[in-house]
Amino acid sequence: MGMKLYDEVIKKCQDLLETEESHGLFIGETRWPEVSDRSMILRSDMAYELGGEGLPAIGCTIITANQELVTSDKITLVGKDLPEIRKDVPYGRIALVRVNEETLGEGQVLYQAIRALEYTRYHFYPEGFMMRVSAFKQKESVRIGKAALAKGLDFTKAGNRMISAFHKNPSVKAVHIYYVTQEDFGYKLLGAYAKEAESITQTIDHILKTSIMDCGACSLQKVCDEVEGLRELHFAR
Numbered sequence: 683m684g685m686k687l688y689d690e691v692i693k694k695c696q697d698l699l700e701t702e703e704s705h706g707l708f709i710g711e712t713r714w715p716e717v718s719d720r721s722m723i724l725r726s727d728m729a730y731e732l733g734g735e736g737l738p739a740i741g742c743t744i745i746t747a748n749q750e751l752v753t754s755d756k757i758t759l760v761g762k763d764l765p766e767i768r769k770d771v772p773y774g775r776i777a778l779v780r781v782n783e784e785t786l787g788e789g790q791v792l793y794q795a796i797r798a799l800e801y802t803r804y805h806f807y808p809e810g811f812m813m814r815v816s817a818f819k820q821k822e823s824v825r826i827g828k829a830a831l832a833k834g835l836d837f838t839k840a841g842n843r844m845i846s847a848f849h850k851n852p853s854v855k856a857v858h859i860y861y862v863t864q865e866d867f868g869y870k871l872l873g874a875y876a877k878e879a880e881s882i883t884q885t886i887d888h889i890l891k892t893s894i895m896d897c898g899a900c901s902l903q904k905v906c907d908e909v910e911g912l913r914e915l916h917f918a919r
């Protein structure tokens with residue numbers, strides 16, 4: 683049970699993200715420093731912002747137990763890498779995380795585990811790469827520091843940092859991160875998929891909190907109609 687719930691939306695994301703423009707980046711130790719806590723990058727120290735003012739800024743973490751969807755640790759870039767960017771660009775960051783289903787547990791434990799994996803984004807601080815999240819607006823943008831860029835910051839360094847942060851969780855088997863900076867990309871569609879994943883997580887939460895199973899009167903019927911496994915999850919309880 684459980685981790686199949688997101689597989690369809692993951693496949694849709696991958697169809698969109700695996701294009702002729704996308705290419706893999708190096709996986710391994712890059713020796714990029716981490717700053718000890720959330721140190722600020724002020725506007726004056728900033729080279730540009732990924733997903734800056736008014737631009738698409740999508741950040742999303744989706745989990746699966748399916749080895750075919752996430753074979754091994756990978757970073758895929760769609761568009762320019764950090765050193766080639768000169769001004770604010772649209773931005774997308776999708777992390778697909780393969781977990782060992784048994785260790786995640788069920789019920790409330792499962793929901794907490796899903797949120798804990800999402801919150802990994804708050805627990806990694808590569809130098810010169812300051813993430814700014816508006817959970818309310820579902821936006822994730824990143825300020826890139828001038829000094830760090832001059833020292834060689836790129837997505838390989840930031841991405842490997844994020845992958846290590848995910849691996850601190852023992853149920854994580856493999857992580858595939860996609861970064862998108864291409865100007866003319868299907869950000870609308872990508873944003874819709876991120877929303878879809880979030881609505882699945884919210885439905886799981888609802889299912890765990892309520893024992894009333896009247897699909898006809900339930901506001902989540904649409905999600906449950908589309909996502910295989912959610913009804914089973916509710917009726918199993």
Ligand code: SF4
Binds near residue numbers: 889903916917
């Ligand atoms: S299974 Fe039915 S009652 Fe439960 S969340 Fe889905 S639509 Fe609502």
